[in-house]
Amino acid sequence: MTETEKNVYRLNEKFYKALENGDIGLMGDIWLKDDTVKCIHPGWPLIRGWSDIRESWEKIFESGQLGSVEISDTFADVNEEIAWLNCIEKLNHVIGGQVVITMAQTTNIFEKRDSRWYLVLHHASPMPVPRSETSSETLQ
Amino acid sequence: MTETEKNVYRLNEKFYKALENGDIGLMGDIWLKDDTVKCIHPGWPLIRGWSDIRESWEKIFESGQLGSVEISDTFADVNEEIAWLNCIEKLNHVIGGQVVITMAQTTNIFEKRDSRWYLVLHHASPMPVPRSETSSETLQ
Numbered sequence: 001m002t003e004t005e006k007n008v009y010r011l012n013e014k015f016y017k018a019l020e021n022g023d024i025g026l027m028g029d030i031w032l033k034d035d036t037v038k039c040i041h042p043g044w045p046l047i048r049g050w051s052d053i054r055e056s057w058e059k060i061f062e063s064g065q066l067g068s069v070e071i072s073d074t075f076a077d078v079n080e081e082i083a084w085l086n087c088i089e090k091l092n093h094v095i096g097g098q099v100v101i102t103m104a105q106t107t108n109i110f111e112k113r114d115s116r117w118y119l120v121l122h123h124a125s126p127m128p129v130p131r132s133e134t135s136s137e138t139l140q
Numbered sequence: 141m142t143e144t145e146k147n148v149y150r151l152n153e154k155f156y157k158a159l160e161n162g163d164i165g166l167m168g169d170i171w172l173k174d175d176t177v178k179c180i181h182p183g184w185p186l187i188r189g190w191s192d193i194r195e196s197w198e199k200i201f202e203s204g205q206l207g208s209v210e211i212s213d214t215f216a217d218v219n220e221e222i223a224w225l226n227c228i229e230k231l232n233h234v235i236g237g238q239v240v241i242t243m244a245q246t247t248n249i250f251e252k253r254d255s256r257w258y259l260v261l262h263h264a265s266p267m268p269v270p271r272s273e274t275s276s277e278t279l280q
Contacts, residue, residue: 036217038226040245045267046226048215075188077176077260082222084249084261086178086186105180107247107263109224120217121224123247125265127185 008076008083008110011117015108016089020069022061028054032111032118040123042104067092067099081112089124090133103129148216148223148250151257155248156229160209162201168194172251172258180263182244207232207239221252229264230273243269 001009011030018026031037035049039056047053060066074087089104109121141149151170158166171177175189179196187193200206214227229244249261 036215038215040226040247040265042265043267045228045245046213046215073186075176075178075186079222082219086180086261088185105184105186105263107180107249107261109247109249121226121247123245123263123265125180125182125263127183 002078004080004083005076005078007117008078008085009074011110011119012071012074012076012085012087012108015119015122016069016071019066022064022066024054024058024061027057030119032113032120037119038121038123040125042102042124042126065093065095067094083110083117084108085110088127101129101133103127103133142218144220144223145216145218147257148218148225149214151250151259152211152214152216152225152227152248155259155262156209156211159206162204162206164194164198164201167197170259172253172260177259178261178263180265182242182264182266205233205235207234223250223257224248225250228267241269241273243267243273 014026015030018030031050031053033050037050037053039047039053041056047056070090071087074085076085077083085108087106089106091102091104093100093102104124105127107123108119110117111120154166155170158170171190171193173190177190177193179187179193181196187196210230211227214225216223216225225248227246229246231242231244233240233242244264245267247263248259250257251260
């Protein structure tokens with residue numbers, strides 16, 4: 001794996017760490033902070049610009065329903081200054097004491113600016129949860 | 141608009157023409173034909189490689205349910221050799237004599253190879269249809 005590929009994978013992992021921990025500061029480190037960046041949450045229309053995207057993450061984090069996040073089926077296309085990475089997100093939500101699993105198929109686009117990589121587009125779309133992944137576990 | 145931007149918009153329009161007309165030949169002209177290209181239809185998991193993507197479009201076209209397609213809310217980020225374009229697709233399906241409208245929020249990634257642009261990723265995710273867009277029109 002090249003150094004550039006490692007950087008892109010690292011940034012992608014950092015994004016999911018921010019998501020899992022509801023860490024808006026870390027999320028802010030990852031995104032390019034300009035008016036052209038784009039975010040599509042599952043089932044939502046596109047949100048454009050860091051200011052509105054930040055607000056959307058704050059609302060998601062404030063709901064307090066997002067638990068652990070697992071990613072799988074990762075494919076990366078890495079060029080010198082632009083890269084995109086596809087993966088499946090398995091999200092464990094905690095709603096009314098129950099663990100509810102949702103899954104999303106994701107495209108993340110990264111851009112290199114002044115020798116640093118940034119997230120410039122996040123597109124997550126809902127996908128069916130295989131029966132083997134569902135859980136009716138009740139939290140103790 | 142630069143010549144490069146025009147090329148990308150033109151290719152995007154060609155993609156929706158192929159979709160609307162169920163034209164697998166035109167679809168084949170648009171996609172880069174290699175094993176790394178990616179397609180995510182609304183609600184589907186990712187399909188990788190032109191051969192499987194072609195098969196998925198053939199199945200969609202064979203269903204004969206796809207009518208006209210309108211695109212709106214287009215944003216393009218165009219670099220020298222890589223571009224991505226976001227838009228909303230309004231799809232008119234004809235099912236049992238009724239027009240059924242669905243909408244998708246889309247990310248299309250294009251790459252320039254040997255001075256020609258190609259589609260290398262199509263990600264369409266379902267989004268709610270505003271009440272003003274719904275239709276219960278019966279075909280004559």
